[in-house]
Amino acid sequence: MREDNMYPRDTISLRELSLRDGLQMTKTFPSTEDKLNLIQMEYDAGVTHFEVGSFLPVKSFPQFADIRNLISYVSDLPKAYSTALTLNERAIDDALDTPLDEMVIALSATEEHCQANIKRSRESAVGLIRTAVKKRKSSIYNPMVASAISVSFGCSISGDVDPDDVLDMALQCAEAGADQIAIADTVGFAGPKQVYELSKRVVSALGDIPVVVHLHDTRGTGIANAYAAMEAGVRVLDGTLGGLGGCPFAPGATGNVSFEDLVYLSERSGFCTNINLDKLLEARNFLATILPGEQLFGAIAKAKPPAPIKWQTA
């Protein structure tokens, strides 16, 4: 875990997930060199939070085979942070041998989705948080342990999700020792009013623990949901460059909320991101060249920011 503060409370932290969530459904994967170039270009634009993959068997998930290279690369960039999914004990052990800044344990708001998604019960996933918290002490890197609660705003399998259940899961994660808790609209069901109300409750219940909102823009409400989360006090948001990343449960739909549109929204909402949008859009152009078969999304890349007005905060 870095000495400096990974999630400062007084501004927005935007996390770029294209090399993890973005690569879950692509037909091809970039080379390690291209991935590192992408990270460098984004870093040069001001991006500091990178989710670089998932510790999974290389045979089934070749897109994450070079995860150690990426973690190592990010660890050499001043004030940059790497996060990665660690979905079982083996993954935790592997992660602890690297200078990863944050291990992410995924679970779900509903038992059905948890079993379908990570082949384990919610209780068992909470147990995995405990294991990670215990084990990290043995690592010289001592990474943060985060939890991500999937389908917090509606489940593709069991339908409506009771906000009380999400709050209860969040408190269980906190009690197990999670340093940070994400509520995720995994399947793009959320509306902004719902995001505002649930985020407000979770932020209030978790006190000092940073709350992340992870959004997919399947139904056009992604940026509205992000705004609602910010209004509710959420200060960490996830996105992918070009909205890369489909969702297996919503074929044909767009994926994660566009990172560059989140940058624009943040600046337009009074938060200084320290991200240079022009440079970020160059990185997006590069992403398009290294994943030529994939459609990218997002509005600001097409329209460009409104030059005649003051839209940037700093």
Added chain:
Amino acid sequence: MREDNMYPRDTISLRELSLRDGLQMTKTFPSTEDKLNLIQMEYDAGVTHFEVGSFLPVKSFPQFADIRNLISYVSDLPKAYSTALTLNERAIDDALDTPLDEMVIALSATEEHCQANIKRSRESAVGLIRTAVKKRKSSIYNPMVASAISVSFGCSISGDVDPDDVLDMALQCAEAGADQIAIADTVGFAGPKQVYELSKRVVSALGDIPVVVHLHDTRGTGIANAYAAMEAGVRVLDGTLGGLGGCPFAPGATGNVSFEDLVYLSERSGFCTNINLDKLLEARNFLATILPGEQLFGAIAKAKPPAPIKWQTA
């Protein structure tokens, strides 16, 4: 003016502008029969507010040549309302010969845009509101008089717009007798925080006068801006089916905020629209066939509403 209430205070009124704002930039125009079929299909889906054109010289604006047919058609539909732009005295006189429900006088928040857009000063435009209010008494139809303040959230010519100036313009319109006042993000510059703050002030200052927020989705914040407006107490929103309608000042950018996405947002935010989204998407498919050269936008048409959860209010 209809006896029944065109803008009830206790719910959201969504106005569909594809046959006016949507036709400003299209390469071809639908036939009158196709326009009437579109209106009927939308009405069957539950749409009640139609902007049907602008009273302009037919020679220069052939797309609005059949405006009287459309007004007449809408006037025969129970609890449906037609609105149309009347940008000069001649247009007002013409409109007063029809059963139009609402005349709309456009002006701008900035003098520069007002001159460029309607070739008249803001003061002169406010005078036109007074003229319309006076003249309508001579009409057996006695339509409402509305004003629409363009570039309320930033001007493509003069840049940042002082919210105080917009508020002042709104109060001048009210003082001149406008029954309803729209603040418009004509060039797609607005961010949600800005929309919330300005809307809140205008709603509060205008008291009983309905406030409309008119949005373009040029930079991906359209639905977020609509949500922010609703949160600020705005109860009338404009959109076009399929987001039809480019903006001459933002080439390549998308046009109006998508009407069908506004329906989804409203329902997801707890407002009953009485609009059947399936039927509305059929009307959208029809629109695509009658304007084959135009690109349509909007997310919900692609992804469909999230069936497993309760997303509808009624």
